Amino acid sequence: MCDMVLNEYEEFREYYDRYHEAMSEPQVGELIESARRDMRRVKAEDKFFFTPRFLPEGLICDQLRRCEKTIEVVNRILSENREGEKTPLSDIIPRRRQYNVPMADMYEKAVELVDPGFPSVMESRIDGCILPDHSLVSYEINANRAGWENSRSFCDIYNRYLSGLLPAGSRTVDFADGWEKIIKHVLRKTGGKKAVYLTEQTGKESVMALRERGIDIDFMRFQDLPALMESGEVSITKDDFCFRGEKVDLVCRFLRTHQVLEVPQLCECVKAGNVRLINQMDAFFGGIKTLLIKLSDADALSPYAKPEEIITIPKSEFLRDTATSDLSERKDRCVLKFGNRGGGKAVFFGIDLQKLEWQELLDNSRKRYPETAMVQDFVEPSLTPVFDSGGISLMNATCDVFVFAPGREEAGGVFSRCSFENLVNFKTGGIKQTVFV
Numbered sequence: 164m165c166d167m168v169l170n171e172y173e174e175f176r177e178y179y180d181r182y183h184e185a186m187s188e189p190q191v192g193e194l195i196e197s198a199r200r201d202m203r204r205v206k207a208e209d210k211f212f213f214t215p216r217f218l219p220e221g222l223i224c225d226q227l228r229r230c231e232k233t234i235e236v237v238n239r240i241l242s243e244n245r246e247g248e249k250t251p252l253s254d255i256i257p258r259r260r261q262y263n264v265p266m267a268d269m270y271e272k273a274v275e276l277v278d279p280g281f282p283s284v285m286e287s288r289i290d291g292c293i294l295p296d297h298s299l300v301s302y303e304i305n306a307n308r309a310g311w312e313n314s315r316s317f318c319d320i321y322n323r324y325l326s327g328l329l330p331a332g333s334r335t336v337d338f339a340d341g342w343e344k345i346i347k348h349v350l351r352k353t354g355g356k357k358a359v360y361l362t363e364q365t366g367k368e369s370v371m372a373l374r375e376r377g378i379d380i381d382f383m384r385f386q387d388l389p390a391l392m393e394s395g396e397v398s399i400t401k402d403d404f405c406f407r408g409e410k411v412d413l414v415c416r417f418l419r420t421h422q423v424l425e426v427p428q429l430c431e432c433v434k435a436g437n438v439r440l441i442n443q444m445d446a447f448f449g450g451i452k453t454l455l456i457k458l459s460d461a462d463a464l465s466p467y468a469k470p471e472e473i474i475t476i477p478k479s480e481f482l483r484d485t486a487t488s489d490l491s492e493r494k495d496r497c498v499l500k501f502g503n504r505g506g507g508k509a510v511f512f513g514i515d516l517q518k519l520e521w522q523e524l525l526d527n528s529r530k531r532y533p534e535t536a537m538v539q540d541f542v543e544p545s546l547t548p549v550f551d552s553g554g555i556s557l558m559n560a561t562c563d564v565f566v567f568a569p570g571r572e573e574a575g576g577v578f579s580r581c582s583f584e585n586l587v588n589f590k591t592g593g594i595k596q597t598v599f600v
Contacts (some may be wrong), residue, residue, distance in 0.1 A: 175217035178599070182215060185328045185549060198324040213325070214549040215577045216560070219297070223564075223577055223598075226299045226474075229369045230289045230564045233473040234282075236458070237306065237449045240306050240467070241283045245274045245445065255502065273420050273444035276433045280352075286345055286441065289474060290563045293545040299562060301474035302498075302542050306450030307385055321597055323417040342369075343376055345412040345414065345441060350378075353439055355412025359383050359404075362417035381406055385418055388426065399428035404438040416442040453502035453537050455479045482529050482536035487522070490538060499528060502535040512541060512585050546578060547596060560596065561587045 185191050195213060202211060244252045252270075277283060284306040291301035346358055358380040360370050370382040383391070383406070391397040397406055404411040416423065423429060423444060433436045448454075457463045459476040482499070490497055494513035501509045513521050528536040544559035558581040565577065579596040580587045587593045 167274070174219070178215075178217050178278075179548065182328055186213070186550065191325075191328070194324040198320050201320050202325075205556075211320075212549055212581060214596060215595050215600045216547050218293075218562070218577070218598055222293070222297055222299065226291075226562075226564050226577075229472065229474045232459070232468055233289065233301075233304070233308075234284050234287050235303070236456070236464070236467040236473060237284050237287075237462075238282045240454075240457075241445050241449055242279075245277060245279075248261055252454075253447060255451060255457060269420055269424065270445065270448060272424055274445075276423070276430055276440070276444040278433075278436070278439060278443065281349070281439070281443065283443040283446050285443075285446075286565075287449070288563055288565050290561050291474070292542050292560075293562050298475065300477055300542050301564075302455075302477055302539060303452060304450055304454065306446050306448075306538050343373060343378070346373065346378055346380070346413065349413055349439060349441060353412060355439070356523075357406075357409055357411050358413040358415060359406055359411050360415045360417070361385055361388075362415075363422070364417060366417065380415070385422060385577075392428075398425070399432055400430040401428075401435050404432050406427070411438055413439050413441065416440045419446045420444055422492060429590075451502045452500050453479075453481065453535065455539075456481060456537060477540040477542050479537060479539045481533075482525065482538050483533045485538055487525055487529075490525055491518065491522060494518065496541050498539045498541050499524060500537050500539060501528075501532060502537060510586055514541065515585065539587075544582075544585060547581060549581060549596070559585065559587055562598075 186195075198213075228271075240252060288305040289301050290303045290305065291299050293299050293568070297497075350356065350358065356379055358378060359382075360366050360373075360380055361383050363385040367382045370380055373380050388397065392399065398404075404414070414429075423433075423440075429438075433440060433444075455476050455481045458473065459479050461470055464470060464473070494516070497513040499511040511524060516524065545562060546557045547560035549556055549558050560582075561580045562579055563580060577598050579598050580593040581596050582593040
């Protein structure tokens with residue numbers, strides 16, 4: 164793996180050296196300090212590397228193509244599942260409760276609110292690692308809430324202060340840019356004008372950046388929605404969604420599916436076609452990790468695509484279908500996950516656990532979570548060079564591709580996350596690194 168990252172460094176050595184030299188100039192130091200002040204303002208200073216990552220255009224283009232095809236397949240599966248009968252998802256949707264609602268029931272309620280005129284999984288992030296042969300293996304699809312809040316700020320800050328450090332002919336490819344395209348695409352297609360960013364998390368800075376790019380969009384916390392409706396600032400009926408007297412045409416939904424189902428007025432408005440959602444209501448199911456088990460099955464995949472057309476997936480299987488003795492022997496090469504958990508939660512690496520700990524974890528998970536517990540081959544994180552104390556050190560890194568695929572009119576982008584841990588995740592201390600192609 165070290166050979167691979169050194170080869171990557173050698174391939175782009177001129178770029179790295181030029182960038183490293185520029186970083187040592189006093190005026191660049193002033194730019195970086197200004198950028199850090201902006202990042203403190205958005206509480207993101209500790210989540211960004213000023214070291215770029217340079218990757219071959221061919222690698223990124225091939226992965227984007229595979230990701231687009233994969234999302235097309237997932238959309239087809241979701242669409243067929245909406246038609247009822249024996250469905251492609253029927254064996255992976257958990258029957259047990261989540262958020263106090265049985266998952267199958269939640270799906271049936273959610274699909275009533277799906278607009279068939281738009282792909283369900285239009286905004287997705289596919290996470291993976293670059294292998295020594297410069298191929299890319301993908302271990303997860305995030306089909307809901309693509310983790311965009313800080314990345315828009317990263318991209319804008321980098322371009323504002325440091326774009327002059329880019330080598331001639333290279334360009335920043337950041338998945339956050341896809342969001343501007345998605346929102347404008349949906350508003351244009353529907354003839355809408357006004358959007359609302361509805362979330363239980365952060366996002367005000369991202370909304371400010373979108374306004375600067377000509378989008379009429381407001382920020383709204385889901386927790387504040389009842390009070391806003393009681394005060395009259397927000398009015399939601401079957402016929403329209405209004406915010407401070409203005410009609411809302413599009414809701415950028417960064418909420419769990421069950422939360423939308425808890426607001427019947429919003430459900431009625433969506434069902435009547437009078438407001439549209441980015442992150443359609445069945446999109447969550449496209450991100451269930453156990454879907455990868457189906458996508459990696461050549462027979463199950465054959466109605467939709469050939470294996471070489473979609474992302475490369477590490478061996479993935481239900482824990483319930485795997486012998487404990489086999490997993491004990493392969494402990495250091497296995498990862499235990501759960502189909503309906505995200506944000507870096509409940510991901511266990513066999514290599515990080517003692518044999519007895521691993522055994523107990525498998526036994527408990529097999530009994531308690533037979534529908535969602537899955538085992539995946541461990542994909543060793545890529546390594547990326549980062550500038551550290553005037554030199555270069557190596558960190559574990561992912562290569563995450565963002566897909567924007569409404570009829571393939573636009574492509575997405577890519578970014579890298581770095582960490583000293585096997586689990587490379589923002590919520591567990593991962594750091595963002597901008598990718599230059």
